[in-house]
Amino acid sequence: MYIQKKSPIFSFVTLYIVTIIFLLCIGIIFIYSASSIYALEKLGHAHYFAKKHGFGLLLGIVGLTIGYFIPLRLIKKNSPKIFICTLALTALTMLPFLSCTIHGSSRWLHLGIVTFQPSELLKYAFIVFIAYFFSKKSKQLTCNALVYMRFLTILGITSIPLLLQPDFGMTVTLCLTGIMIAFIAGVQTKHLIRTVCALLPIGLFLIYLKPYRIKRILTFLNPWADPQGTGFQIIQSFIAIGSGNLWGVGIGQSKQKFFYLPMQHTDFIFSIIAEETGFIGALLVIFLFMFFLYAGLRLAFMQQDLFGRYTICGFVILLSLQALINIAVATGLVPTKGIGLPFISYGNSSLVSTLAMLGLMLNITKRNK
Numbered sequence: 001m002y003i004q005k006k007s008p009i010f011s012f013v014t015l016y017i018v019t020i021i022f023l024l025c026i027g028i029i030f031i032y033s034a035s036s037i038y039a040l041e042k043l044g045h046a047h048y049f050a051k052k053h054g055f056g057l058l059l060g061i062v063g064l065t066i067g068y069f070i071p072l073r074l075i076k077k078n079s080p081k082i083f084i085c086t087l088a089l090t091a092l093t094m095l096p097f098l099s100c101t102i103h104g105s106s107r108w109l110h111l112g113i114v115t116f117q118p119s120e121l122l123k124y125a126f127i128v129f130i131a132y133f134f135s136k137k138s139k140q141l142t143c144n145a146l147v148y149m150r151f152l153t154i155l156g157i158t159s160i161p162l163l164l165q166p167d168f169g170m171t172v173t174l175c176l177t178g179i180m181i182a183f184i185a186g187v188q189t190k191h192l193i194r195t196v197c198a199l200l201p202i203g204l205f206l207i208y209l210k211p212y213r214i215k216r217i218l219t220f221l222n223p224w225a226d227p228q229g230t231g232f233q234i235i236q237s238f239i240a241i242g243s244g245n246l247w248g249v250g251i252g253q254s255k256q257k258f259f260y261l262p263m264q265h266t267d268f269i270f271s272i273i274a275e276e277t278g279f280i281g282a283l284l285v286i287f288l289f290m291f292f293l294y295a296g297l298r299l300a301f302m303q304q305d306l307f308g309r310y311t312i313c314g315f316v317i318l319l320s321l322q323a324l325i326n327i328a329v330a331t332g333l334v335p336t337k338g339i340g341l342p343f344i345s346y347g348n349s350s351l352v353s354t355l356a357m358l359g360l361m362l363n364i365t366k367r368n369k
Contacts, residue, residue: 012302013365016295019288020358023343026273026285028053031346033252034272035265049265049346056348060355067359072367075360076132076307083129089118091161105338107165108349117349119162119170124353126158127314128360130178134185135306148191151182168206168213169337173325175199177318184313185306220335233268236261237330240271241282248278265346267338270330285344286327293320299365308364315357 028050035049075082093099093106100108100115108117133154137147155178162171183192207213215230223231223238240256243249254275257264264272274282296316303309319342326341328334340347342354 012295012299013362016292016299017362019291019295020343023285023288023292024057027269027344028057029251030269030273030276030344031265033254033276034257034269035346037257038259038264041259052348053346053351056351057355059348060352063352063356064359064362067356067361068363068366070360070363072308072363075128079125079129079132083122083125086118086122086125087158087161090122090165093118093165094161105165105167107167117347119165119167120349120353122158122162123170123174123318124357126154126174127177127181127318127357128311130154130181131307131310131314134181134310138185138306145191148182148187151178151187152195154178163206166210167338168210169325169339172203173318173321173339176321177314180317181310181314185310216335220332223332233262234332234336237268237271238332240268240275241331244275244278244282246278246280248274248276248281251276266340267326267336267345268330269345270327270341273344274330289320289323289327292316292323296320296361299361303364305364305367308367312361312364315361319354319357 031053032047032050036046039048040046089109092109096106098109098111099106100110102108107119108115130151133151155175158174158178159171162168162174179192179195183189207217219226219230219234223234225231227235236256240254240261243255249255254264254272256275257272261268261271270282270285273285277284293316296312300309300312300316303312322339322342325334325337325339326345329336329339340350342350
């Protein structure tokens with residue numbers, strides 16, 4: 001008797017979706033927990049950010065649905081146009097009458113009643129375009145230096161509007177993701193090493209140009225040199241994480257959210273999670289992201305189509321890098337950067353972009369034979 005076996009890709013996709021739903025649920029719980037006191041004091045409504053996050057989640061589900069059902073050939077064919085359009089939208093943040101400045105950065109566009117972060121759309125478009133580029137040029141990567149120079153040109157063009165906002169963290173994350181996709185696509189390692197070596201002095205020069213970036217590095221090296229000033233945020237993050245001990249103080253019982261830890265529901269939400277759920281809860285979040293990376297790359301290399309493989313790799317690497325940087329910032333392992341924790345931190349533009357990425361990933365996966 002013949003027994004049909006389930007495809008291994010089915011189990012991986014199922015586990016992947018469950019993992020992401022779990023991360024989204026963690027986000028809903030801790031956005032409310034971390035922001036309720038701040039929202040009540042500043043806006044008069046404890047549920048303000050939780051409600052906005054819920055609306056963003058609905059928009060994200062719409063983006064996921066579109067990404068899941070849209071024909072892949074349409075995305076692939078129009079990826080250069082999508083990239084150019086999102087790049088232009090990101091450049092519009094340089095216009096004072098359209099941009100919205102928050103914490104010294106002009107990363108948001110204000111169009112009537114809608115305010116969004118176009119660089120989140122650029123992330124999506126950049127990876128899709130890079131995947132299209134490498135899949136189209138796959139036979140020329142090892143022997144044609146001109147193809148690699150075109151790739152570096154794409155990196156440069158993408159970085160300019162991001163650096164002008166300024167958004168140094170996003171620039172570094174996208175460049176690293178692009179280089180990793182190039183490595184997976186088969187670009188010679190010596191070219192990639194030379195590129196990284198060339199980018200390092202450029203990065204140091206960009207840090208030197210902005211005094212606040214130098215301050216961040218000095219604060220990272222010794223936050224206790226100015227505990228009431230530049231070191232205040234990271235010290236409060238340490239206190240939050242340390243207060244959690246093994247099991248945490250209890251969900252909703254954080255003390256650091258009482259106006260001690262700034263950006264507690266966005267960039268430093270991991271610190272609140274660690275305080276309220278302890279080492280066990282923090283470890284669970286890290287494990288979920290590790291599985292997200294592992295299973296995502298497994299799914300990518302199951303794809304026969306190069307465009308699909310590079311696209312999934314790009315999305316998974318980008319989101320995993322963001323998670324790594326966010327957790328490293330909260331724990332004091334790297335200087336402070338304005339990068340949220342994917343699926344968990346408050347930020348509707350990021351959430352919609354992330355779920356749209358997931359939709360396209362599932363779209364690619366369902367076509368695997």
